[in-house]
Amino acid sequence: MNIAVENENPVQEAPTQKKTLYGRLSTNVVWTKIFRWEFWPFSVFYFPVMFYWAWLSLKTRSFFFFTASNPSIEFGGMLGESKDKIFNLIPDQYIPKTYKLNPNVDRESFVERLKMEGLDYPFILKPDIGERGWMVELIKSKHELNEYLERIQVDFLVQEYVPYELELGVFYYRYPNCDHGTVSSIVMKDMLSVTGDGVRTTADLMTADARAKMHLEAVASKYPDLLGQVPKRGEKVELNPIGNHSRGTTFLNGNHLIDSRLIKVFDRISAAIDGFYFGRYDLRCRSVEDLYHGEHFKILELNGAGAEPAHIYQPGFSLIQAYKDIIHHLKVLADISMLNKKKGIPYYSFRQGLKEIKKIRKYNQQKN
Secondary structure, three states: OOOOOOOOOOOOOHHHHHHHHHHHHHHHHHHHHHHHHHHOOHHHHHHHHHHHHHHHHHHHHHOHHHHHOOOOHHHHOOOOOOOHHHHOOOHHHHOOOOEEEEEOOOHHHHHHHHOOOOOOOOOOEOOOOOOOOOOOEEEHHHHHHHHHHHHHOOOOOEEOOOOOEEEEEEEEOOOOOOEEEEEEEEEEOOOOOEEEEOOOHHHHHHHHOOOHHHOOOHHHHHHOOOOOOOOOOOOEEEOOOOOHHHHEEEEOOOHHHHHHHHHHHHHHHOOOOOOOOOOEEEEEOOOOHHHHHOOOOOEEEEEOOOOHHHHHHHOOOOOHHHHHHHHHHHHHHHHHHHHHHOOOOOOOOEEEEEHHHHHHHHHHHOOO
């Protein structure tokens, strides 16, 4: 996705010595991970939020109140939900062709099914249950397919590749007692890349950028020949095609795109998904204007109660505002859950919740 991004760390005119010091700090991975909160570990960033979560648990009288938020999605979509089951809830017109396979499938059977489904390279492979971009790959060749089949240890999905330019995350929620909902967050995804200057190699360009430098080893492992190439001046080299923050994608605040047309589109989509009230659509579209008209887009994933309003990860976004936005969405999550509870949809009991967590932990051990 080609998005014009303002310099994340604008530098004012200063003596050469100061520029050199700034340059060293801005490309230092340790410094970046400490002083740029978008790179903080999940447990560190969300620690203050846990106090509000505790208050919501008291208010709803359940630690697992969120399980009533999206009744048709396992665990409300907080953790461990099957992507395949969620896709089965979404009308076919909105999703790319997708099907599930067992990790023991051999290459011949895989290729035969691929042809039967009318798919060809490139295509996406992803675990049926997974998060943060784990084992999500764009497969472009037989070699990459063989490598993936050797590594995958859990059920996985084969998904048609959607070549549209724009990848967005659109957060939508609707109260159960209302006919219409709202779009509360849009994140625009700019895939990990470097821009050539005609002099430095891809490896040198990555080393000069803290975000890219964090993923140097991964790129070297997957595309070793790429690192020694010298991109032309102005040439943008994509280093990872997967739109996930943990894979180096820059998340940009797209909330200025929200309007009544967009809300109507997602009201219509969401009304067709039984038991869905709160979550984020990750999608690709040909253009924002097409999306406003409900045309030329495909939903890549639908995340439930565990979804974040990912616009907050815009570089330079206020930490205080990020916490305000998270707390707002958690309040909405609790309110929707309580309204569904009044309609007769129960929360998971403490025993049920612990059982689900144990199942998720067992799965995580299996996939590793």
